[in-house]
Amino acid sequence: MKESLDLESIARKAGVSRSTVSRVINDSPNVSEQTRQRVLAIIEQENFHPNAAARALVKRRTDILGVVIPTSSNVFLSDNNYYPLILAGLNDAIRQLDYAMLMWLGEVTQDDQHLMRKLSNPHLTDGLIFVSLPSDHPLYAKLGRLRQPFVMIDRPFTDVESTNYVSVDNVRAAEIATEHLIRLGRRRIAHITGDMTITDAYDRLTGYKNALRAAGLPVDDSLIIESTFNRETGYYAMQRLLPHKPDALFAASDTVAAGALQAVLEAGLRVPDDLSIVGFDDVDVATQVTPPLTTVRQPIRAKGEAAARLLVDLVNHRVSAPQHVILPTELVIRRSCGATATTSREVMSAQ
Amino acid sequence: MKESLDLESIARKAGVSRSTVSRVINDSPNVSEQTRQRVLAIIEQENFHPNAAARALVKRRTDILGVVIPTSSNVFLSDNNYYPLILAGLNDAIRQLDYAMLMWLGEVTQDDQHLMRKLSNPHLTDGLIFVSLPSDHPLYAKLGRLRQPFVMIDRPFTDVESTNYVSVDNVRAAEIATEHLIRLGRRRIAHITGDMTITDAYDRLTGYKNALRAAGLPVDDSLIIESTFNRETGYYAMQRLLPHKPDALFAASDTVAAGALQAVLEAGLRVPDDLSIVGFDDVDVATQVTPPLTTVRQPIRAKGEAAARLLVDLVNHRVSAPQHVILPTELVIRRSCGATATTSREVMSAQ
DNA sequence: TGTCTATTTGAGAGCGCTCTCACTATACCA
DNA sequence: TGGTATAGTGAGAGCGCTCTCAAATAGACA
Known part of the structure; x- marks a missing residue:
């Protein structure tokens, strides 16, 4: 089903080197228009998709943002569409900024080792967004060891000054x-x-x-x-x-x-x-x-959007932490x- | 922020080889208890997390499932909590099966090239779930070229027999x-x-x-x-x-x-x-x-759960496509x- | 004590990409 | 005509892991 198809094979078919195909894929300006078209045609014809893992391995970024809504699914579902609205806002901004959204819903218990590992794995996501992280949540303790930037939606309970967050007054x-x-x-x-x-x-x-x-x-x-x-x-x-x-x-x-x-x-x-x-x-x-x-x-929706934007800015070092975004009511x-x-x-x- | 920390450095500190550390991480039985403990201690001490991209590159799986809800965010938000319930079901099952959930919400237009590429990239997700894919959706045309297994929630309009789906009668x-x-x-x-x-x-x-x-x-x-x-x-x-x-x-x-x-x-x-x-x-x-x-x-929630389970079975070749799951009403x-x-x-x- | 088997470990190749560096071809100027 | 800048291209190393295969070590038994 996933037959092996790599840069090399595309390069061969187009009569160029792997490097050139890579340049085409990454929209590098240093490719002649003629070559670009030829390579693009082969890529389309072969239905080729660059391997995200290989790219992530060398670029050291996955273009994936993690969203954590640690609220019990009970509240997630019952508070009318507050959380879905947050989600829609996050989704819109994340998509527009050309990232993908990895999502975790629901309670995370201390002993949920697998999930904890994934969450704190700095190689899976480029950054994290926490929505309404309760003060007694086990993740609170882990925040300090996190090796990636994160933004909270709602004011955090502790370390308010040093934490990036989006909220209203x-x-x-x-x-x-x-x-x-x-x-x-x-x-x-x-x-x-x-x-x-x-x-x-x-x-x-x-x-x-x-x-x-x-x-x-x-x-x-x-x-x-x-x-x-x-x-x-x-x-x-x-x-x-x-x-x-x-x-x-x-x-x-x-x-x-x-x-x-x-x-x-x-x-x-x-x-x-x-x-x-x-x-x-x-x-x-x-x-x-x-x-x-x-x-x-x-x-509500704007809170999600603002959080996503802020995180992307943080990931790309366009702003320096900590940032506090307060939206009007x-x-x-x-x-x-x-x-x-x-x-x-x-x-x-x-x- | 993301200082380089790899298997090799852990191996050195523990006085073993990279292979052994890899074995410990992957719960291989062929490691002596003593060595395992020593390595585990170093990993914890150094706050080490294996690089997901590198692992995905060689294993050819990311342990990520993609969920696509192509409904306009208008409907997503307004149909009471139908979609959030589907989402909760998907989330629960996906988490329990130790996968991560990549999510795309909202309309996908034909010209949304970036997204289309990501969706059809067989290296980013191990499989895809489509929720209520409308018949006139541009993704419908792409389904045939998809290089990964997918499950639909709701009966598809076309290719009903050959498509994996979960629905009610x-x-x-x-x-x-x-x-x-x-x-x-x-x-x-x-x-x-x-x-x-x-x-x-x-x-x-x-x-x-x-x-x-x-x-x-x-x-x-x-x-x-x-x-x-x-x-x-x-x-x-x-x-x-x-x-x-x-x-x-x-x-x-x-x-x-x-x-x-x-x-x-x-x-x-x-x-x-x-x-x-x-x-x-x-x-x-x-x-x-x-x-x-x-x-x-x-x-509703069970539809999400069933879809996630089915997809994971498909990914792991535990069942063969096509599968139709009809839940009771x-x-x-x-x-x-x-x-x-x-x-x-x-x-x-x-x- | 030596032989055989089972357990534990290490070496090394390779996954598919990006990125630096060097090279070639072309254009431009004096 | 030669020299220099510039656009376009290719070679090759290396990202951090897994996995096969071979080697080393330990254990069992005669």
Whole structure:
């Protein structure tokens, strides 16, 4: 099936040397147009493809970028299309930059020796992108020994300054979302967090607290419930929150907000009349629920693209580490918060 | 960053030959326990990783499988989590079999030379998996020249017999869904198709028509509308269908059904009283809408797993092509069809 | 103690490419 | 006409591994 066909055989057929064929393949300018055409014709005719391994061996680069999404496949699948959007962004940029994308999904356990080896093998990929690497992840410990450049999507927990990452200003965005609720007259604002091993969730909680304090409102622990980024936990979290009579909710993601909304509605309360809701992300579900969610829009796809671009720059030494890319967010007003949408949007640019 | 560290240097430090280090790395039994331990210690100490390219060059395999999802990223993202589920299945099996997954997402145009080259390069991946390759896709023409084994998820349009694929019996499943509606007394059953360049959509339409004919009902073209696998097109398709007074709908996917449901509700009709709905897939959205959807459940994740396993078997010559894997489906009765759920489930095994 | 077998080790070729260096052919100028 | 610059080409080494084959060593037995 994979019959042997190498530069040498193409060279023979074209009546040139291996070197010349190599030049043609690599678009070297030092080949006469005539020779180039002849060689190209033979290559096409023979359906020849240069051996990627041989090339990688001498060039010391594979033109492959590794993408690691260590999130449990449960979350990967359930948080609406947050991860698929990240993936689409990564994919688009990686393809455009003419790299290939090697992907690992799901949990990596300490004892997953094979995978760990592959991941840390500096000869398989030219660089790595980690999406939402949780603080308690075994890979965290290995990061230091990594022999290749890497970029994280979301702020890392440790070594923040020295690590390359792409994120949004979650703290400020959460402050703005919460301030919005406060401005609407809400005083008992609850918060359902995301997975607290992910900085996004951590920072949004911080922003929420900041805003309450700044407004002179108490931070009431009974109004804060930890969950993970999915609809179901959002639903149950809200059920537990309801007895404490919140008049608003800032949810760590739209999926969580959607689950919470359902719980509120089932309890016979009206949204936004009895309770305002603000989500985060602005993914599909935000507009598919009734009432549609006021939410903090973040450029999810662009996060993927930016991370891929940054990594390629790093691989090619076009920038020097560490780099921190902070993308802007925007508060999108819809019906779930109860704001009179005279100005339908409140724009915020973080950084 | 990638300092040169090869077998030779490890060998020197351990006082053995390159061959012996190679044996240790490849778990060859012909190494004394003592030597193995010594070499392993040095490898760990030096943080050594064998060069994948060099290994691939001589072994003529990369242990990488390519996954191609040529669907526009629009559909990839919008059809609920169908594609992410396929991806999760592929990922799990590929990881378990100790391969790595190279992924290409999104449309591939004819002139995307770079990508076409990479895809057909038999030295980069050991095999390829195509997910829902549309009939009009430029890759279709290249399939014959491919120098590596490949598996398709979903029945191919052409060369069905000679192609390796994993699918469900969409025709039979659609027949059962439609028969169910007929049995409930529905007579004007509409159908909203999926993307007709994908066999799934094509076969479901066939099954729908088969069932009508078998029951002696007319196949009314005004009750059939073509759409793509997403919520929005489902919504608009249903709006166009409504004037023709259907009393039931069989939708090509749950996402489509969800969009259609919204249109029905907005038109002031009741589901299932005025109109029964049956979807396909049984993804999250099926239970998130009100009323929850009666639908044909297909083992999406298992399709990915089966495809990966089959490909690995093919790569290792453990089975001979062509192989056709048909997975079972199941009609799941929920509230959208109006069936009295005495038996809450009607089980069907295709093949 | 020597012979035979089994186990463990090493030497060396070669996988298919790139890249440097040297060489040839052509063009240009004085 | 000779000298020099330049475009185009080829030879050959070497990237880091695996794998075959032969050699060395150890173990078993008479």
